[in-house]
Structures are given as structure tokens and as C-alpha cells.
Amino acid sequence: MTDVIRVMTWNVHGTFNRNSRFDLDGVCSILRKWSPDIVALQEIDSRGATEDPFQRLIGVIGAHRVEARSIITEDGDYGQVLLSRYPFIGAPVITDVSYQEREPRRAISATVDTPLGHVSVVATHLGLSIHERHAQALALADLAKAPRTIVLGDFNDWFWVKSVRRVLVRSCPVRTRLRTFPSRLPFLRLDRIYVDRDGDILKAWTDREARLYSDHLPVVADIVFAG
Structure with a gap:
């Protein structure tokens, strides 16, 4: 079996003062429901949280x-997290991809020791312009x-002009195309999973139940790699 x-x-x-629907238990229930091996979560916000x-x-x-954690305050922090069922090989790297004076943005790079071998994962949340x-x-x-x-996250990418897709397709031509926002x-297809040319997405889907907890739907994909 593959x-x-x-x-x-x-x-x-998870920005508490802007999302009265945010329910951390509900978020965790969606994660357990689909039981991903690797998950990237964006807009984790502990500012003002109990x-x-x-x-x-x-x-x-x-x-x-x-x-x-791209924003750090005395009242808490804001950013993203990468969770994995499998161990990392070496130390993950956080890259600052902020642009000029706009909101701070980060990319997480990690190598994961999976049943498919070592898989490189890049998780991010890109800007609005x-x-x-x-x-x-x-x-x-x-x-x-x-x-x-695998490159995944919220890319905020909805225009073809200077699009993220046109850049990433050169190295990661396989991608999801699900509407999430x-x-x-x-x-809008803001949230995506990209895979390099050695990989394939066997199945990809979203979960309408997740609309109870966020203004974005999740993207879930089953992925294989050649060799």
C-alpha cells in the first residue's frame, strides 16, 4: 500500500477582539476530526486571551x-504554528518575509521525518497587497x-497579476484549488497547499463545519511522493 x-x-x-465566534475547543475538534500528520495554523492570537x-x-x-510569533506584546502574541505527528530533522527555521512597513510576516521551514521519507515543509501567512x-x-x-x-498556508492570493501562484508553480506545480473564503x-481560494513536481495530491477537500469557528475554511490533502 502506498x-x-x-x-x-x-x-x-483567532483574533479574539474581531472574531466573537472563535472557539478554541471547536478548532481542536476539527483538527482531531481529520487527524492530519502535518498542520499549519495561521492567526493564532493570545493577546487578551484567558x-x-x-x-x-x-x-x-x-x-x-x-x-x-510575528507580533509580540505584553498582553500576548500573534502568529502561526506548525504542528507535526512526526519529528523534525534538525532545527526548524523562521524566516522574516515582512515587506517594508507592513504587518510582520514569517515563514516556517522544517524537514519532517515521515513514512514517505524526509519531507520539507514551508508554512506561511502572506500579506494583503x-x-x-x-x-x-x-x-x-x-x-x-x-x-x-510542501508549501502551505494562507497566501491571500486572488489576483493573477504578480500572483503567488505564478511564482510557486515553477518549483511546486501541484496545488489545491478549493474555495475557502x-x-x-x-x-476566494486564499488557502492552498502546493507540492513539488515529485509529489501528487491524491485527494483534497475542505470542511464546512469549520465555518462555525473561522472566516476561512481549512484545506486538507492526502499527498504522496514518487520514489
Whole structure:
């Protein structure tokens, strides 16, 4: 039987003062429902929270995790996290992909020891302007050069002009195309999973139940690699 890894990305919109629907238990229930081997979560926000979501997510998928806290305040932090069922090979790297004076952005790069062998994972949350995203996409392309690479996250990419897709397709031509935003009536494909030319997406889907907890739907994919 072919070994498959299940990968998931989800912007959980955990900004408490802007998302009255945010339910950390509900987010965890969606993660357990699909039981991904690797999951990238964006908009984790502990600012003003009674419970730290960064800590709460420990152990939901597995014992291996890396955080990228792009905004750090006395009242808490904001950023993203990469969770893995399988161990990392070496230390994950956090790359600053911020653009000029816009909101700080980070990319997490990690090599994961999976049943398919070593898989390189790049997880990110890109900016809102065209020029910002294009510059960030070029930075991601530099991070996505290893064999067996998966790039995933919220790319905020909806225009073809200077699109992230046109940059990443050179190294990661296989991708999901699911509509994820807004979750109540999705028509934009902001959240994606990209795989390099040695890989394939056997199946990809989203989960409408997740609209109860975020303005984005998650993307889940079963992935294989040649060889």
C-alpha cells in the first residue's frame, strides 16, 4: 500500500477582539476530526486571551511543533504554528518575509521525518497587497528548493497579476484549488497547499463545519511522493 501523508492548513481567525465566534475547543475538534500528520495554523492570537492558544495546541496532533510569533506584546502574541505527528530533522527555521512597513510576516521551514521519507515543509501567512505578496512569494521560492517540498498556508492570493501562484508553480506545480473564503459563502481560494513536481495530491477537500469557528475554511490533502 502506498504511504500517504495527510496535510492541512487553516487560518483559524483567532483574533479574539474581531472574531466573537472563535472557539478554541471547536478548532481542536476539527483538527482531531481529520487527524492530519502535518498542520499549519495561521492567526493564532493570545493577546487578551484567558487561555493561551499556543499552549493549548500542544499535543492536539502530535508532540512536534514550531511557532512563528510575528507580533509580540505584553498582553500576548500573534502568529502561526506548525504542528507535526512526526519529528523534525534538525532545527526548524523562521524566516522574516515582512515587506517594508507592513504587518510582520514569517515563514516556517522544517524537514519532517515521515513514512514517505524526509519531507520539507514551508508554512506561511502572506500579506494583503500585490507587491507585498509578490516579494514574499519570491522569498518562499528560495525556501522551496529541497526535494519533496510542501508549501502551505494562507497566501491571500486572488489576483493573477504578480500572483503567488505564478511564482510557486515553477518549483511546486501541484496545488489545491478549493474555495475557502469567506467561510459562510466561499468564493476566494486564499488557502492552498502546493507540492513539488515529485509529489501528487491524491485527494483534497475542505470542511464546512469549520465555518462555525473561522472566516476561512481549512484545506486538507492526502499527498504522496514518487520514489
